[in-house]
Amino acid sequence: MTDTIVALATPSGEGGIAIVRLSGTRAISIADSLFRAPRRLADAPTHTLLYGRLALNDSAASPGSGVFDEVLVSVMRAPRSYTREDVVEINCHGGIRLADEVIRACVSLGARRAERGEFTERAFLNGRLDLAQAEAVLDLVKARTKDALSAAYYELNGGLSARINALRDRLTASLARIETGLEFDEEDLGVGDPRAESAALREILSEISALVGTYARGRLIAEGASVAIIGPPNVGKSSLLNAILGEDRAIVSHIPGTTRDLVEGEADLDGVRVRFVDTAGLRETGDAVEREGTKRAGRAASAADVVLLVCDGSGEIPWDLTPVSGRNAIIVINKMDKARNEVLSVLSASAGSTPVFRVSALSGEGLDTLCRGIRDALCADAPEPKTGGVIIRARHADALSAAGSHLERALDEATGQTRSELVAADIRLALDALGSITGETTPEDIIRRIFSEFCVGK
Numbered sequence: 001m002t003d004t005i006v007a008l009a010t011p012s013g014e015g016g017i018a019i020v021r022l023s024g025t026r027a028i029s030i031a032d033s034l035f036r037a038p039r040r041l042a043d044a045p046t047h048t049l050l051y052g053r054l055a056l057n058d059s060a061a062s063p064g065s066g067v068f069d070e071v072l073v074s075v076m077r078a079p080r081s082y083t084r085e086d087v088v089e090i091n092c093h094g095g096i097r098l099a100d101e102v103i104r105a106c107v108s109l110g111a112r113r114a115e116r117g118e119f120t121e122r123a124f125l126n127g128r129l130d131l132a133q134a135e136a137v138l139d140l141v142k143a144r145t146k147d148a149l150s151a152a153y154y155e156l157n158g159g160l161s162a163r164i165n166a167l168r169d170r171l172t173a174s175l176a177r178i179e180t181g182l183e184f185d186e187e188d189l190g191v192g193d194p195r196a197e198s199a200a201l202r203e204i205l206s207e208i209s210a211l212v213g214t215y216a217r218g219r220l221i222a223e224g225a226s227v228a229i230i231g232p233p234n235v236g237k238s239s240l241l242n243a244i245l246g247e248d249r250a251i252v253s254h255i256p257g258t259t260r261d262l263v264e265g266e267a268d269l270d271g272v273r274v275r276f277v278d279t280a281g282l283r284e285t286g287d288a289v290e291r292e293g294t295k296r297a298g299r300a301a302s303a304a305d306v307v308l309l310v311c312d313g314s315g316e317i318p319w320d321l322t323p324v325s326g327r328n329a330i331i332v333i334n335k336m337d338k339a340r341n342e343v344l345s346v347l348s349a350s351a352g353s354t355p356v357f358r359v360s361a362l363s364g365e366g367l368d369t370l371c372r373g374i375r376d377a378l379c380a381d382a383p384e385p386k387t388g389g390v391i392i393r394a395r396h397a398d399a400l401s402a403a404g405s406h407l408e409r410a411l412d413e414a415t416g417q418t419r420s421e422l423v424a425a426d427i428r429l430a431l432d433a434l435g436s437i438t439g440e441t442t443p444e445d446i447i448r449r450i451f452s453e454f455c456v457g458k
């Protein structure tokens with residue numbers, strides 16, 4: 001007997017339909033109490049959809065006095081449902097108040113409003129999904145690009161879990177061999193000598209490291225990246241932001257110092273989501289607000305994955321690039337539509353090894369090439385793995401890193417003259433770290449925290 005939970009499964013707002021979902025032992029009987037149709041839900045076979053009316057605010061004193069919505073109700077019986085419990089989904093008209101009335105009616109009949117992610121949590125607790133797959137449900141919902149979807153599906157279909165489980169199996173086998181040795185006489189080397197496991201452990205460690213290494217790519221795919229646009233006033237930073245976004249986001253003007261706060265916008269660069277941040281021009285100024293803007297520009301630049309240093313190809317005095325070339329910088333020479341050769345040659349000469357792109361925010365010239373260059377710079381540090389999927393969650397990357405560290409220690413001890421017990425203990429810690437990814441060894445508070453990131457009704 002589980003308590004029965006209820007929540008709106010569709011986004012809250014006005015829409016074509018709203019779906020209220022119930023899960024638990026009493027899901028069908030609660031829905032039946034509201035359902036008015038020739039057939040009862042209790043008699044419906046699993047995975048059927050029934051048409052009828054739903055009685056809301058209907059008082060026992062004067063039956064028929066309430067509101068009746070026209071609904072379609074689906075019945076999915078345990079264990080063939082999302083949660084593995086009895087699930088009922090009520091498809092009603094998509095109104096905020098209406099859906100809320102349906103939920104209230106269910107609550108008055110004994111259902112409890114679901115916590116965030118509680119449906120998926122039940123799917124996990126009932127063994128339908130492991131923890132990594134449950135997390136994938138959220139990653140799927142959050143995915144904004146095709147690559148992010150693929151990565152979430154890899155996780156949801158158990159691709160990551162299978163790899164973790166295979167690593168655990170191999171580690172468990174090594175551990176068993178070492179522990180067998182522990183039962184023998186200390187002198188009796190050979191059986192269970194941890195040194196004999198070094199090669200196997202080293203191989204497992206290198207696979208773990210490879211998997212951790214995919215996180216850079218996964219993070220880029222799932223979370224996107226940020227690019228700061230910096231440079232002197234009036235070189236066309238705001239124009240460049242607008243041109244890349246294809247919309248009029250930041251104010252453009254010939255008056256220097258127009259942009260004072262950070263202006264942001266997001267673009268999809270061939271599957272990579274990039275948040276562009278336009279900043280106040282960097283210059284000495286007596287204006288307190290502009291000085292604060294300049295400070296924010298500096299912070300945005302240091303937080304960004306790539307910095308675009310914009311200069312004016314038509315300008316009088318080329319900007320000195322020396323202090324800014326370096327970490328993931330790209331030089332953008334703007335206003336190519338009226339560029340002056342002597343300015344270009346000075347700028348190019350001072351660029352050093354920093355990549356240079358020539359564009360015109362006004363005409364759009366060179367923008368596609370620049371966007372490809374930005375994408376390449378972002379992907380350079382995040383190579384696509386040759387085989388398998390990528391890790392998209394920091395939690396998984398951290399757990400794998402922890403497993404790797406325990407294994408490194410186990411290896412050090414195995415090659416040294418340390419006692420087998422210590423090697424075995426470190427292998428067990430590595431196993432626990434791996435198991436926390438799929439949920440076998442994850443503490444309860446962490447599990448709840450994971451599901452609290454979900455929305456209510458998922």
Ligand SMILES: Nc1nc2c(ncn2[C@@H]2O[C@H](COP(=O)(O)OP(=O)(O)O)[C@@H](O)[C@H]2O)c(=O)[nH]1
Binds near residue numbers: 232361
């Ligand atoms: N000719 C030309 N003018 C530009 C170009 N980009 C920006 N401008 C002009 O340069 C001035 C400053 O632009 P803005 O985007 O506000 O520069 P910011 O101060 O760096 O943000 C405006 O008058 C723009 O119209 C360009 O590619 N070509």
Ligand SMILES: [Mg+2]
Binds near residue numbers: 239251252258259279
């Ligand atoms: Mg500006």
